[in-house]
């Protein structure tokens with residue numbers, strides 16, 4: 001099967017002032033299979049956007065190469081039915097969302113009995129039906145971001161690439177975008193998104209990659225991380241007589257972080273004290289994993 005994304009030994013160095021350079025990507029290789037949801041994690045300045053630009057053919061790496069569905073990323077045909085929404089999208093703002101989407105769908109070969117209805121339904125999903133015929137230049141930042149997402153999904157992409165899709169959104173906007181991303185993935189679409197919010201990655205990705213100082217430092221599977229033998233568990237309990245190690249959550253509920261090998265003892269104690277178990281789940285420690293990784297010195301390759 002052709003990989004959806006293939007990055008091979010990418011290197012990119014920027015000029016950073018007089019006689020100074022900044023290595024943004026250092027020998028970065030990565031592949032993503034069709035149908036996967038891949039979360040690309042890194043702190044500010046780690047190299048996420050540079051990677052995405054190389055992936056989208058917007059930046060030529062100094063060394064190495066990127067391909068989409070087996071086609072070199074620098075060739076425009078590689079981007080057929082590939083949608084990309086940068087962190088702060090810049091759209092042709094003299095156009096209306098409907099005009100923009102009409103153009104995008106035609107470019108990507110999307111055909112529907114009624115293109116107008118197709119585009120309007122995506123605009124409605126993002127709460128923009130009222131402004132479907134208004135020029136984008138009057139839109140707020142959030143509206144522009146939603147218009148870019150509606151456009152991206154209207155082209156029915158086989159790959160959706162999102163750079164920090166949830167940053168700067170209010171809770172309602174976050175839920176909407178998370179729902180749409182989840183639905184896109186559930187329908188078989190390939191999703192590649194960057195984030196420095198590990199919670200987002202946990203909720204949405206099948207696999208994750210961690211970039212730090214331009215190098216890919218870890219690649220992992222979220223379910224593997226959950227099943228690791230030393231993964232802590234979170235036990236939520238309710239009642240009046242909580243064990244001393246429990247942390248109050250309010251409304252009579254308590255939380256205990258417990259290692260696998262200690263679980264049965266703790267459960268026995270809770271039973272003896274007449275506590276009720278509300279929830280038991282793995283404490284997916286992506287955050288801790290990430291922190292350990294970025295604090296460790298980078299070994300020479």
Ligand SMILES: Nc1ncnc2c1ncn2[C@@H]1O[C@H](COP(=O)(O)OP(=O)(O)OP(=O)(O)O)[C@@H](O)[C@H]1O
Nearest residue numbers: 014015022024042043044045046047048049050051
């Ligand atoms: N055009 C540029 N010229 C010079 N340096 C750049 C340029 N673009 C990025 N850099 C530098 O390269 C490094 C990687 O930047 P990049 O934008 O890829 O990181 P990022 O992980 O996307 O960060 P953020 O989360 O803050 O957007 C940073 O140190 C950044 O300052």
